[in-house]
Amino acid sequence: MLRKQELRSAETRRDILSAAGALFAKRGFDAVTMREIAGKAGCSHTTIYIHFKDKEALLHAxxxxxxxxxxxxxxxxxxxxxxxxxxxxxxxxxxxxxxxxxxxxxxxxxxxxxxxxxxxxxxxxxxxxxxxxxxxxxxxxxxxxxxxxxxxxxxxxxxxxxxxxxxxxxxxxxxxxxxxxxxxxxxxxxxxxxxxxxxxxxxxxxxxxxxxxxxxxx
Amino acid sequence: MLRKQELRSAETRRDILSAAGALFAKRGFDAVTMREIAGKAGCSHTTIYIHFKDKEALLHAxxxxxxxxxxxxxxxxxxxxxxxxxxxxxxxxxxxxxxxxxxxxxxxxxxxxxxxxxxxxxxxxxxxxxxxxxxxxxxxxxxxxxxxxxxxxxxxxxxxxxxxxxxxxxxxxxxxxxxxxxxxxxxxxxxxxxxxxxxxxxxxxxxxxxxxxxxxxx
DNA sequence: GATGGTTACTAACCGATGGTCATTAATCAA
DNA sequence: TTGATTAATGACCATCGGTTAGTAACCATC
Missing domain, CATH: 1.10.357.10 (Tetracycline Repressor, domain 2)
Incomplete structure (x- = not known):
């Protein structure tokens, strides 16, 4: 079954992860802001909190x-x-x-x-x-x-x-x-x-x- | 020469240092706020910036x-x-x-x-x-x-x-x-x-x- | 195919942070 | 007494991580 919603959600999650990964690796955990990650991932910073509990959970994932x-x-x-x-x-x-x-x-x-x-x-x-x-x-x-x-x-x-x-x-x-x-x-x-x-x-x-x-x- | 100003300034500086020292030691650098230090030292948080360039300079001192x-x-x-x-x-x-x-x-x-x-x-x-x-x-x-x-x-x-x-x-x-x-x-x-x-x-x-x-x- | 619930997402907002700046008030040299 | 210097402050700023009320797309059901 092709659930558009799930696909989009999974894609957003991947975008967030890859954006955060690149930014953390380049500039470090503390120096990177959630809004920055969201900007690079192409979503609102609030969306990140839907996929991850908080900034630290994002790092752990x-x-x-x-x-x-x-x-x-x-x-x-x-x-x-x-x-x-x-x-x-x-x-x-x-x-x-x-x-x-x-x-x-x-x-x-x-x-x-x-x-x-x-x-x-x-x-x-x-x-x-x-x-x-x-x-x-x-x-x-x-x-x-x-x-x-x-x-x-x-x-x-x-x-x-x-x-x-x-x-x-x-x-x-x-x-x-x-x-x-x-x-x-x-x-x-x-x-x-x-x-x-x-x-x-x-x-x-x-x-x-x-x-x-x-x-x-x- | 008894310069009241200098004495007061030096005392404030000491108060800030001892307050910050106790707080940093107990709770860590990041967890302590400038306002907290100021509160314990009995001055405004702005005063700290007169004596020290920023939070980090305080730590170094x-x-x-x-x-x-x-x-x-x-x-x-x-x-x-x-x-x-x-x-x-x-x-x-x-x-x-x-x-x-x-x-x-x-x-x-x-x-x-x-x-x-x-x-x-x-x-x-x-x-x-x-x-x-x-x-x-x-x-x-x-x-x-x-x-x-x-x-x-x-x-x-x-x-x-x-x-x-x-x-x-x-x-x-x-x-x-x-x-x-x-x-x-x-x-x-x-x-x-x-x-x-x-x-x-x-x-x-x-x-x-x-x-x-x-x-x-x- | 309209209905009602679910899902993904967002804009506006919150309290708190580190830091700045115009202003006040005390101290000093004259 | 006056005028400059100094310590100290309260109001303010941008930004942070995080919350919440609300929107819009999607999906199963009748």
Whole structure:
């Protein structure tokens, strides 16, 4: 059945999403106004509120698909078994960093501020599941490199690893350089960070086992 | 000479600063309005604009002294030569993290977003010098632990170290827990992160020297 | 094919925001 | 006492995110 109304509604919704996506990406969430989005989408700013609860809901609707895509890309790297575990971890990390820098205007919302409020509305909101899924992917890639680490020790290592990745993104989120320029200039530093962390984690495991085997009492 | 005008002006300015400081710390920069600050300071909101160019200038005026204090605390730890270099590094890191969590509503402004705009006005703005100074303190504390690293290698290590610290702060900036609760719950994780990084940096140095001495060609 | 309800949309409006400006009133040098 | 300087203000501005009453197109039903 051809329902003209539904078609028009869906088209308006798409127009709003694509307009908002372009504007957010270029100028950031706060700097873009609802009226601006409406203007670019070719409708009244009130119409946006028919399709989305508020400005933030618009951002979330916009961010879900790209987060999904990121997750898929990270998953596919994790399955590349012709790569070494270390190369997989570096690839996943680079992918994550690159994505966050590309979507830098939304990153803070994905991973920080607004998750609390969202939690109130729906405890197991998809975006939070996605976020946890991304962390688990990093953790998995890390475990492949550290097969002697499990349980709490692995979780702590994954946390520390995440801190570093998160800090990289945070450091360059507000840079003027394009994501590609940043990745070109810094990807070797990022790889080195992964190397250092892996060396540290492994050395730490060795030290712990020595402590246990050596039976240090004091 | 007792100039009543100057005294009153200075007092009003202090009132504004202390009111804004309390409000920003409690509810965050964006959530606090100029009228609110004015109300608490006992003046009209217009008066604030006499003393400060805009809301952001108010924040910067507010942040300078606490950043100064942080720097002094970090410097004093660096001079505690009865502590081991590792303990000094951990102490400095903890101090930095704790400060950033205590001033979490201003942290993003200190270290991220608005520095660009500020740069336009005054290239060598004090706050940027301060920020670089803080980084150099971290770098110094790190060098004390890694006396075999110098120059570019040390700089890269310091960057990676900063990434991690920065990521820790970023991860918990929007937490609901108090800074003290967070430090209690996580300070051992933070210490462990420092341990891991140090182990990694050292191991990396060893590997490089082996490569050089061993003369690996391919 | 007119009727009545639903749907997509909008113009006008709301309170509140950051910021400006003409004006007032106190203070100061002469 | 006078005239300039200064701190402080109240009225005002454009704009923001968001609401609401109302319009017009659409759709199923009689």
């Amino acid at each position: 916009l961010s879900m698909p790209s987060l999904q895509e990121l997750k898929q890309r990270m998953e596919s790297i994790l399955l590349h078994h012709d790569l070494s575990p270390e190369e997989r971890l570096k690839g996943i990390s680079r992918e994550f960093i690159h994505f966050c820098l590309q979507n830098r205007t939304m990153y803070t919302i994905f991973f920080e501020a607004k998750s609390v409020r969202v939690d109130e509305e729906r405890p197991a909101l998809p975006i939070n599941q996605l976020r946890n899924g991304l962390f688990r992917l990093l953790q998995q890639a890390l475990q492949d490199c550290l097969d002697r680490q499990r349980g709490d020790l692995l979780l702590t290592s994954a946390r520390i690893f995440f801190f570093t990745i998160h800090g990289i993104v945070g450091t360059y989120t507000y840079s003027e350089e394009t994501p590609e320029a940043l990745m070109d200039r810094l990807s070797s530093t990022f790889d080195e960070a992964v190397d250092v962390l892996l060396l540290g984690f492994r050395q730490q495991t060795v030290l712990r086992q020595q402590t246990i085997q050596g039976g240090t009492i004091l | 507010l942040s300078m002294p606490s950043l100064q204090e942080l720097k002094q605390r970090m410097e004093s730890i660096l001079l505690h030569h009865d502590l081991s270099p590792e303990e000094r590094l951990k102490g400095i890191s903890r101090e930095f993290i704790h400060f950033c969590l205590q001033n979490r509503t201003m942290y993003t402004i200190f270290f991220e977003a608005k520095s660009v705009r500020v740069d336009e006005e005054r290239p060598a703005l004090p706050i940027n010098q301060l920020r670089n100074g803080l980084f150099r303190l971290l770098q110094q504390a790190l060098q004390d632990c890694l006396d075999r690293q110098r120059g570019d290698l040390l700089l890269t290590s310091a960057r990676i170290f900063f990434f991690t610290i920065h990521g820790i702060v970023g991860t918990y900036t929007y937490s609901e827990e108090t800074p003290e609760a967070l430090m209690d719950r996580l300070s051992s994780t933070f210490d462990e992160a420092v341990d891991v990084l140090l182990l990694g940096f050292r191991q990396q140095t060893v590997l490089r020297q082996q490569t050089i001495q061993g003369g690996t060609i391919l």
